[in-house]
Amino acid sequence: MTATFPAAVHAPRPPGPPAVVLDDVTRTYRSGSGTVHALRGVSHAFAAGTFTAIMGPSGSGKSTLMQIAAGLDRPTRGSVQVAGTGLAGLNRTTLTRLRRQMMGFVFQQYNLLDALTAYDNVALPARLAGRRPNRAEVIGALEQVGLHGLARRRPPELSGGQQQRVAIARALHARPAVLFADEPTGALDRHAGRDVLELLRNLVDAPVTHGPAQTVVMVTHDPLAASYADSVLFLADGQVVGQMERSDAARIAARMAELEPVR
Numbered sequence: 391m392t393a394t395f396p397a398a399v400h401a402p403r404p405p406g407p408p409a410v411v412l413d414d415v416t417r418t419y420r421s422g423s424g425t426v427h428a429l430r431g432v433s434h435a436f437a438a439g440t441f442t443a444i445m446g447p448s449g450s451g452k453s454t455l456m457q458i459a460a461g462l463d464r465p466t467r468g469s470v471q472v473a474g475t476g477l478a479g480l481n482r483t484t485l486t487r488l489r490r491q492m493m494g495f496v497f498q499q500y501n502l503l504d505a506l507t508a509y510d511n512v513a514l515p516a517r518l519a520g521r522r523p524n525r526a527e528v529i530g531a532l533e534q535v536g537l538h539g540l541a542r543r544r545p546p547e548l549s550g551g552q553q554q555r556v557a558i559a560r561a562l563h564a565r566p567a568v569l570f571a572d573e574p575t576g577a578l579d580r581h582a583g584r585d586v587l588e589l590l591r592n593l594v595d596a597p598v599t600h601g602p603a604q605t606v607v608m609v610t611h612d613p614l615a616a617s618y619a620d621s622v623l624f625l626a627d628g629q630v631v632g633q634m635e636r637s638d639a640a641r642i643a644a645r646m647a648e649l650e651p652v653r
């Protein structure tokens with residue numbers, strides 16, 4: 391493989407208190423053919439103000455871990471805390487409110503509303519939280535991701551890379567404590583993917599003027615994407631089997647190759 395060390399070499403930031411804590415999380419699915427152990431006793435603390443990539447072979451539990459960390463699914467056993475709040479006892483309404491206040495999402499398929507303009511997609515979380523969006527800030531977020539002048543376009547009128555940047559502008563504007571990204575570069579070409587990764591890196595590195603430091607948790611299959619993170623968490627068969635700090639794509643790829651089942 392020809393992976394090179396990315397331009398995103400970054401200075402370490404002193405670790406803060408955890409933004410997300412998983413404690414002995416197990417998730418079991420019952421299906422027609424039996425029981426699937428998607429996660430088996432996973433414990434991990436994602437420090438605030440850090441960027442973590444989650445990697446592992448297909449079916450190792452990455453998406454399940456992210457869904458549970460974001461309160462979109464509940465563990466069969468174990469507990470999750472986000473910004474100091476335990477998710478276990480929360481009812482659906484409180485959980486939805488916490489998600490809107492604290493979390494942002496960037497998925498492979500952009501999760502934008504096609505009927506809304508880029509501007510209105512960025513302003514949506516504020517509106518959902520009952521706040522009036524600040525026009526200058528919404529435009530500022532779009533400018534920050536290089537979409538100056540495209541505020542009135544709807545997602546179908548934008549390229550994949552531009553749509554993903556709208557999703558990131560929405561996260562910039564909402565300033566969630568934790569941004570969950572699931573294969574955010576999966577549908578993009580190399581150039582657009584690099585732009586997105588640099589934006590995610592900048593979210594974490596930007597000086598915190600108000601509110602909590604931003605934390606990014608990203609699921610990816612791509613070692614080059616993972617090399618933008620402070621830390622890479624490796625899963626296999628529903629368990630954490632390793633962690634690498636500030637590593638380059640070649641070393642991450644080598645670790646992944648050890649985990650992939652021989653075909």
Ligand SMILES: Nc1ncnc2c1ncn2[C@@H]1O[C@H](COP(=O)(O)OP(=O)(O)OP(=O)(O)O)[C@@H](O)[C@H]1O
Pocket residue numbers: 419420421426427428446447448449450451452453454455
């Ligand atoms: N709703 C479900 N019902 C039954 N089994 C499920 C369900 N969701 C996930 N699984 C199983 O749990 C395991 C972990 O799935 P998960 O999607 O978390 O893996 P992943 O590492 O994200 O995989 P991929 O890289 O292929 O997206 C797999 O064996 C999967 O088939």
